[in-house]
Amino acid sequence: MGKKLGLGFFSFASCEGCTILAMNLFNSRLPELRKKLEFVYINALQEKNTIREMDAAFVEGAIMNEEGKKKLEEIRKNASKLVVIGTCAAGGWPSNQRNFFTGEPKEEAGKRARELNQFEKVMLPKDFVKIDVTLTGCPISLEEFEKTLNSLLKEFKIK
Amino acid sequence: MHDGELTIESITKIEGHASLYLKAREGKIESVQLRVSENKRFFEQAAMGKNFKEIPNLFSRICGTCSAAHLLCAIEAVEKAFDFSPSAQTIQLRRLLMNASFIRDHGMHLYYFVLPDLFKKESILEFDGKLEKWLHDSMHVRDAGVKLADLVGGRSIHPTTPQIGGFSGIPEKKKIPQVVKQLKSERKKVIDLIAAFDKLEGVVCRETSYVALVNDSFDFISGEIVHSKGKCIPEENYLQYLDEFVIPYSTAEGIEFEEQAYMVGALSRINLNKKSLHKNTQRDAAFALKRFPSGCVFDNSLAQAIEMLHCFDNSIEILASANFRQESVPAIEPIEARGVGVLEAPRGTLYHGLHFDSKGTVQKANVIIPTAQNALNIEKDLKVYIEPLLEKKSKEEIALECEKLVRAYDPCMSCATHFLKVKWI
Numbered sequence: 287m288g289k290k291l292g293l294g295f296f297s298f299a300s301c302e303g304c305t306i307l308a309m310n311l312f313n314s315r316l317p318e319l320r321k322k323l324e325f326v327y328i329n330a331l332q333e334k335n336t337i338r339e340m341d342a343a344f345v346e347g348a349i350m351n352e353e354g355k356k357k358l359e360e361i362r363k364n365a366s367k368l369v370v371i372g373t374c375a376a377g378g379w380p381s382n383q384r385n386f387f388t389g390e391p392k393e394e395a396g397k398r399a400r401e402l403n404q405f406e407k408v409m410l411p412k413d414f415v416k417i418d419v420t421l422t423g424c425p426i427s428l429e430e431f432e433k434t435l436n437s438l439l440k441e442f443k444i445k
Numbered sequence: 446m447h448d449g450e451l452t453i454e455s456i457t458k459i460e461g462h463a464s465l466y467l468k469a470r471e472g473k474i475e476s477v478q479l480r481v482s483e484n485k486r487f488f489e490q491a492a493m494g495k496n497f498k499e500i501p502n503l504f505s506r507i508c509g510t511c512s513a514a515h516l517l518c519a520i521e522a523v524e525k526a527f528d529f530s531p532s533a534q535t536i537q538l539r540r541l542l543m544n545a546s547f548i549r550d551h552g553m554h555l556y557y558f559v560l561p562d563l564f565k566k567e568s569i570l571e572f573d574g575k576l577e578k579w580l581h582d583s584m585h586v587r588d589a590g591v592k593l594a595d596l597v598g599g600r601s602i603h604p605t606t607p608q609i610g611g612f613s614g615i616p617e618k619k620k621i622p623q624v625v626k627q628l629k630s631e632r633k634k635v636i637d638l639i640a641a642f643d644k645l646e647g648v649v650c651r652e653t654s655y656v657a658l659v660n661d662s663f664d665f666i667s668g669e670i671v672h673s674k675g676k677c678i679p680e681e682n683y684l685q686y687l688d689e690f691v692i693p694y695s696t697a698e699g700i701e702f703e704e705q706a707y708m709v710g711a712l713s714r715i716n717l718n719k720k721s722l723h724k725n726t727q728r729d730a731a732f733a734l735k736r737f738p739s740g741c742v743f744d745n746s747l748a749q750a751i752e753m754l755h756c757f758d759n760s761i762e763i764l765a766s767a768n769f770r771q772e773s774v775p776a777i778e779p780i781e782a783r784g785v786g787v788l789e790a791p792r793g794t795l796y797h798g799l800h801f802d803s804k805g806t807v808q809k810a811n812v813i814i815p816t817a818q819n820a821l822n823i824e825k826d827l828k829v830y831i832e833p834l835l836e837k838k839s840k841e842e843i844a845l846e847c848e849k850l851v852r853a854y855d856p857c858m859s860c861a862t863h864f865l866k867v868k869w870i
Contacts, residue, residue, distance in 0.1 A: 303508075313587050317580065317581070331458065380486065380491065384487045402485060
């Protein structure tokens with residue numbers, strides 16, 4: 287069996303719509319893709335998921351706490367390429383909406399965020415680690431995702 | 446595992462992130478806690494001060510996979526507040542969009558999350574030999590849902606065409622026969638799925654209550670809120686019956702109905718209203734429908750499979766006789782009012798309550814999602830299901846059984862963490 291492309295899918299603070307959308311690609315290409323891809327980490331699909339060396343990590347969502355930051359840094363250390371997917375991860379909205387609250391909502395959200403050990407401000411993956419590819423959109427476009435996946439297959443010489 | 450503590454850090458094959466903590470002593474379960482660990486995104490607070498026109502697209506973002514339900518629920522809340530009744534065509538298009546979302550979403554849960562348990566595989570990616578059929582079925586059936594969503598909603602996640610007052614676009618005429626053809630040809634695969642889940646024997650039966658929006662066409666968007674013990678509530682009165690409480694160990698909230706645990710979702714809907722399913726579904730799923738009403742939570746999967754068939758049949762019927770025309774989307778004048786949207790999302794009854802001032806600015810927003818309603822029931826079922834297994838099974842086996850039971854509820858953790866409660870119990 288030839289080399290497979292090692293992939294991880296990770297979601298932080300988000301609606302997970304981008305990951306769900308990416309999985310729509312399976313509807314047309316699953317038999318082929320499961321021969322070419324090795325899922326190192328994909329919570330929605332398999333029981334055993336550990337962060338270990340992988341060719342590419344797809345990261346959805348904004349970063350809200352220390353635990354998320356550490357996990358993201360661990361992903362970065364292990365992934366040759368890090369792709370952020372969706373507006374939450376690329377620009378923050380709407381997961382970072384509490385950063386812009388004023389008055390009562392700001393007080394309420396701030397209090398609860400502190401109780402949950404969330405950061406004072408919601409942060410982006412790029413605030414902590416180097417990003418190789420950014421796919422924006424809420425949700426991302428499936429065509430863009432497919433293009434990125436195809437170019438990764440090519441780059442890592444997966445046939 | 447006679448005594449001890451068990452923690453499942455990350456329950457897999459569910460929508461979002463949750464962990465489970467269980468403590469046993471002398472063969473009894475002392476404590477069971479389903480802990481939602483998603484990050485809070487404060488949608489109810491974000492709605493405050495926003496114009497009514499912004500709310501549907503904002504609330505759609507509470508959850509990607511449930512986005513059509515959140516979008517349509519918020520639209521309904523706005524329309525009810527401002528006393529607007531949508532056209533017959535708009536109602537048909539909304540039904541189609543909900544059907545599409547049920548096919549896609551139940552399809553994800555059943556093929557990707559539950560079937561691997563049924564066939565004792567870790568993942569659908571491992572399905573080979575005879576099981577490969579299910580891999581192919583999952584693709585074709587889910588794709589039919591995606592194509593239907595694209596046709597009606599513009600796209601399957603965060604649809605673009607539904608508006609307050611109507612639709613900004615209608616299904617493209619030449620694409621309708623293609624989608625009907627696809628639905629007709631994949632329909633048989635859903636019957637196979639029903640047959641597969643019909644072979645499962647029910648194991649957890651604990652008396653509980655079931656709540657769903659009930660109507661005579663099984664359409665997910667209209668009707669009255671019915672409780673299995675006989676109560677029937679108009680949509681706008683929901684807050685008189687539902688009590689929200691904070692779960693101290695979780696980032697999600699729990700809901701009780703008149704201070705009692707209850708269940709929402711496919712099992713509730715089929716238990717309360719199977720007579721209203723499409724006639725073709727009643728005919729072709731008759732063998733499985735005999736099992737309902739059922740008190741076994743694992744039958745939620747069978748109920749979902751039956752609902753998928755209903756969504757195929759209802760959509761084929763609507764599309765085959767449709768003659769959609771582009772209707773203008775009327776401008777809606779805001780008034781100071783409260784509006785309530787209630788619909789059946791794939792995972793159960795969804796409530797959006799919105800208060801507006803005379804300019805249509807949100808003064809207060811309240812969102813109650815299915816997983817919060819099921820939270821207490823999940824914990825109660827876990828206790829009943831796991832306690833007899835404590836003597837017989839290892840910690841690892843018990844962890845697996847816990848995950849299977851949580852998965853049967855099809856919880857959605859993205860939805861569960863949209864909002865904020867500051868009072869702790």
